[in-house]
Amino acid sequence: xxxxxxxxxxxxxxxxxxxxxxxxxxxxxxxxxxxxxxxxxxxxxxxxxxxxxxxxxxxxxxxxxxxxxxxxxxxxxxxxxxxxxxxxxxxxxxxxxxxxxxxxxxxxxxxxxxxxxxxxxxxxxxxxxxxxxxxxxxxxxxxxxxxxxxxxxxxxxxxxxxxxxxxxxxxxxxxxxxxxxxxxxxxxxxxxxxxxxxxxxxxxxxxxxxxxxxxxxxxxxxxxxxxxxxxxxxxxxxxxxxxxxxxxxxxxxxxxxxxxxxxxxxxxxxxxxxxxxxxxxxxxxxxxxxxxxx
Amino acid sequence: xxxxxxxxxxxxxxxxxxxxxxxxxxxxxxxxxxxxxxxxxxxxxxxxxxxxxxxxxxxxxxxxxxxxxxxxxxxxxxxxxxxxxxxxxxxxxxxxxxxxxxxxxxxxxxxxxxxxxxxxxxxxxxxxxxxxxxxxxxxxxxxxxxxxxxxxxxxxxxxxxxxxxxxxxxxxxxxxxxxxxxxxxxxxxxxxxxxxxxxxxxxxxxxxxxxxxxxxxxxxxxxxxxxxxxxxxxxxxxxxxxxxxxxxxxxxxxxxxxxxxxxxxxxxxxxxxxxxxxxxxxxxxxxxxxxxx
Numbered sequence: 001x002x003x004x005x006x007x008x009x010x011x012x013x014x015x016x017x018x019x020x021x022x023x024x025x026x027x028x029x030x031x032x033x034x035x036x037x038x039x040x041x042x043x044x045x046x047x048x049x050x051x052x053x054x055x056x057x058x059x060x061x062x063x064x065x066x067x068x069x070x071x072x073x074x075x076x077x078x079x080x081x082x083x084x085x086x087x088x089x090x091x092x093x094x095x096x097x098x099x100x101x102x103x104x105x106x107x108x109x110x111x112x113x114x115x116x117x118x119x120x121x122x123x124x125x126x127x128x129x130x131x132x133x134x135x136x137x138x139x140x141x142x143x144x145x146x147x148x149x150x151x152x153x154x155x156x157x158x159x160x161x162x163x164x165x166x167x168x169x170x171x172x173x174x175x176x177x178x179x180x181x182x183x184x185x186x187x188x189x190x191x192x193x194x195x196x197x198x199x200x201x202x203x204x205x206x207x208x209x210x211x212x213x214x215x216x217x218x219x220x221x222x223x224x225x226x227x228x229x230x231x232x233x234x235x236x237x238x239x240x241x242x243x244x245x246x247x248x249x250x251x252x253x254x255x256x257x258x259x260x261x262x263x264x265x266x267x268x269x270x271x272x273x274x275x276x277x278x279x280x281x282x283x284x285x286x287x288x289x290x291x292x293x294x
Numbered sequence: 295x296x297x298x299x300x301x302x303x304x305x306x307x308x309x310x311x312x313x314x315x316x317x318x319x320x321x322x323x324x325x326x327x328x329x330x331x332x333x334x335x336x337x338x339x340x341x342x343x344x345x346x347x348x349x350x351x352x353x354x355x356x357x358x359x360x361x362x363x364x365x366x367x368x369x370x371x372x373x374x375x376x377x378x379x380x381x382x383x384x385x386x387x388x389x390x391x392x393x394x395x396x397x398x399x400x401x402x403x404x405x406x407x408x409x410x411x412x413x414x415x416x417x418x419x420x421x422x423x424x425x426x427x428x429x430x431x432x433x434x435x436x437x438x439x440x441x442x443x444x445x446x447x448x449x450x451x452x453x454x455x456x457x458x459x460x461x462x463x464x465x466x467x468x469x470x471x472x473x474x475x476x477x478x479x480x481x482x483x484x485x486x487x488x489x490x491x492x493x494x495x496x497x498x499x500x501x502x503x504x505x506x507x508x509x510x511x512x513x514x515x516x517x518x519x520x521x522x523x524x525x526x527x528x529x530x531x532x533x534x535x536x537x538x539x540x541x542x543x544x545x546x547x548x549x550x551x552x553x554x555x556x557x558x559x560x561x562x563x564x565x566x567x568x569x570x571x572x573x574x575x576x577x578x579x580x581x582x583x584x585x586x587x
Contacts, residue, residue, distance in 0.1 A: 098489070121503050133503050158499050161490050169489035170496055173482035178504055180481075180552065184474030187550045188467035191539065194546025195392070195463035196455055202464055205452055209415060209427065210472055214507035246485075253488035255584040257481045258555040259474065265551070291548040 001025065001148065004053040004060040005044075006073065007094070008035040011120070012063035014128035015093070015153045019061070020044055022152040029053040050076075054083035059146060061091045066241070067100035074104055086112035089142045091149065092164070093118050093134075095172070095242060098249040101165045114142040117164035118150065118157075119171035123233065131155045137167025169253075172246045179243060179263035181216045182224075182280055186266070186287035189224060193293055199225045223281035232279045239280045240267040295319070295442055298347040298354035299338075300367050300374070301388070302329040305414070306357040308421030309387070309447050314338060315424075316446030323347035344370075348377035353440055355385045360534075361394040368398055380406040383436050385443070387412045387428075389466070389535065392459040392542040399432075399458045408436040411458035413465035414448065417526070425449045431461030463542055470539040473532060474552045476513050476573060477559055480580035483517055487586060493518045516574035525572035532573035533560040559583075 001024050005016040008030040016039050020026050028039045029047040040046040047053035050073055054060050060080060064070045070092060074080040080090055090108055092101070092115060105115040116138030126132050134154035136143050139162055150157045160166035185206070192202045203225045211217035223229055243264040250257045270276065270286040288294055295318055299310050302324040310333045313320050320338040322330050323346065330340045341347035344367050348354050354374055358364050364386060368374045374384050384402055386395065386409060399409040410432035420426050428444050430437045431454035444451045454460035479500075486496045497514045505514075516522065536557045543550040556576075563571070563579040581587060 121499070133499065135499060156502070158495055160486075160495055161492070163490055166486070166489045166491045169486045170491055170499055173485045173496060174499055174504065176485070177475075177478050177482050177500060180474060180478035181505075184471045184478075184552050187474070187543075187548075187552055188471045190548045191467045191470065191543055191546065191550065192460070192463045194543070194548045195460040196457060197460045197464055198455070201452060201454060202467060205415070205427065205429070205464060205468055206471055209468065210509040211475075211507045214505045214510065216504040217507065249489075250485060253485065253584075255481070255485050255488055257485065258558070259478045259481055259552055262551045262555060291546075293548075 002056060002058050003027070003149065004029065004047070004057045005063070006030070006050065006053060006060060007063035008039065009063065009065065010124040011127045013038065014124055015061070015063060015132075016044065017042065017128065018130045018152045019149055022148070024149070027053045027057065049078060050080065051078040051083040054080060056085065057088060059089045059091055059149065060084060061093060061149065064094045066094075067096050070094060070096055071100055071103060075107055081107050081111040081113065084111070084113050087114075089114045089116055089145060091116050091118055091146050093120055095119050095175075095245070096168060097245040098165045098168050098252055101168050105164050114139060115164050116142050116146055117167040118146070119167055120154065121171070121174060127153070133158070135160055135167045135170045137161055137164045169249060172242070172249050175242045176246045176257070176260050176263070178216050179239060179280075180259045182220050182283050183263045183266055183287070185217065185221050185224060186284040189284055190287045190291045190293060193288070194291065220281045223279060224284035227285070229279040229282040229285070232277065234280050235277050236267055236270045236280055236282060237276045240264070240271065243267055295352045296350060297321070297443055298323070298341075298351040299357070300324070300344060300347055300354065301357035301363070302333065303357065303359065304418040305421045307332065308418055309355070309357060310338060311336060311422065312424045312446045313443060316442070318443065318446070321347050321351065343372055344374060345372045345377035348374055348382070351378070351382065353383045353385055353443060354378055355387055355443070357387045359388060361390050364388060364390055364394060364398070369401060375401055375405050375407065378407050383408045383410055383439055385410045385412050385440055386458070387414055389413050389538065390462060391538050392462045392466075392545050395459045395462050408433060409458050410436050410440055411461040412440070412444070413461055415465065415468060421447070427452065429454055429461045429464045431455055431458045463546075466535065466539040466542050469535045470550070470553055472509055473536050473556045473573075475509050476576050477552075477556045477580075479510065479514055479517060480559070480577040483577055484580045484584050484586060488584070513574045516572060517577040520578070522568070522571040522575040522578065525570065527573055528570050529560055529563045529573045529575055530569045533557065533564065536560060
C-alpha cells in the first residue's frame, strides 16, 4: 500500500519501521527533519513537507503528541485535509481528546476523506517489536483497509465501533483505570505505613493475590515500594495531560467520575511539589505528604 | 496443640476442620447451639461457654463477624480475657477495626495474655481447603506459638509486625485497593458506554493488558454481564470494610480520598435498594449517577 507516516518520535519511529518491514511504499515526515533519517536509510522516502508526504497516499498515519499538533497538521494550508486524495484514510494513532477527534472527523468528512482513530497501548519497546495493543474506531470499510498496517504494528486490534471517538474513550478509560490503581495503591501503602508495616510486606500480598498478573500493580507497586520514581517511564506531567483529556471526555458525555477526580487532584499536588518530571509512581510520595509521613 | 475455637460460621467451620485434620486437640464454642455438630463428628469437643472453650488451652482462636461480637466474647463476663490462663494467646482472626484490636491488645496485656491479630484473605472454600493467606500481627514469640495452627489453616502466613493492628491495616488495605479497582472499573465502563462502546470490548482491552489479574477479570465480568444477584460479597459488606479502612486511616491520620469516593458510591447503591447485591453493583450505581439506564 501507499502509506505516509507523520510524527517520528519514540513511538512513531518504531511503528513506521514495522510498516516499512511489511513491504509497504512509505513516505515519512517529521517537523524535525533529522528524525526521518533512520527511516530514510532503511528505505522510506523522506518527504519535504506534509503535502509532499500525503500526495497520492491511500493512508496517512499520524503519531503526534497532542491535540494542537494533530489539529494543526490536518487543517493548515498544505495540511492533511488539503493534501490527501479523496477517499484516503487518516489513521490517527496518538492519544487525543474526544473533542479533537470529533473536529478531525468532521474536517476529513468535509474533504471527502475518512478518519480512523487507533490509539495504542504500550511503550516504545512494544512499538518497535510490533506488539502494541491497538484500539480502532471508524467506519468498517476504512478500518478494514487499515488492517494490514494495524497487523504489522500490533499484537491485537480491538475494534471499538464505527465512531472514531469510541476508540478514544477506551484508551482514555484504560489510562484512567491505571491512574486510579496507582492512587489506590498509594493510599493503601500510606495506610499500612501508618501502622508501621514495611511497604514490601503489603506489596507482596497484593502482587501475589488479587492483583497478580497485572503490570499496573506489580510494576508501579514495585516502583512505589522501591521509591525508584526518578527512572521515568511515564511522567506526572504526561499523566496530567491525559487526565485532563479524560475529564474533558467525561464532561462532554456527562459522566461524573469521582475516582478520576481524586487521581487528577493528586497529579496536580505532585506537580505543585516539584515532582512533575518524575514517574507517576511518585503519587505514593504525594499521598505520603498528604498524610504527614516522611 | 490444645486449641480453642470460638465462632463457627462458614469460615470457622472450615478452619476447625483443618485444625482437626492437623491432629490438634480442638475445643469449640458457638453462640448458636448446633453449629458444632459437624466438627463434633470429626472429633472436636464442645464447650457450653466461652470460658469452657478457653480452659487449659495453648491458644484460643476467635472467628466472629464484627467488633461487637469480638468485644462480647473477649471482654464480656466469662469472656476470653477472664478465662484464658496467664501467658495464653488469643488469636483474633476476624476482620475487625484497628481501634477494637488496639483496645483488646491492651486489655489482654493487662491480664498477662497476648493478642495476635491474624485476619485472613480468602473465602470459605479456601478456609475449608487450608488455602487461606493469614496476615499475622503481634509479638514474634506469640506468633511463633501459633504457627502449628496457621500451617494447617493457611497456605501462607505474612508477618505484619509486632503491633496486632498492623495485620488489620494490611487486611483492610488489601480490600480497600480492591474496592477502589471496582469503583474505577465502574467509572471506566460508564465512560465507554456513553461513547457507544460494547462493555465486552473494554473488558478485553483491560484484562488482556495492564489489568490481567483476578480482581479485574472477576469483577469486570460481573459488570459486563450485569450479574449482581448471586453475591460473592455484598454491597453491605463492602461498605462495612471500606468504613473500617477509613476509620483505620483516621486513627493513623491517613486521608484516603479514593476510599471516601467508594464509601459514598456504596451508600448510594444501598439507597437504591442494592444492599444485598454483589458489590460489583457499583457499576449500576455509577450508571445511575450519569443517567444510564
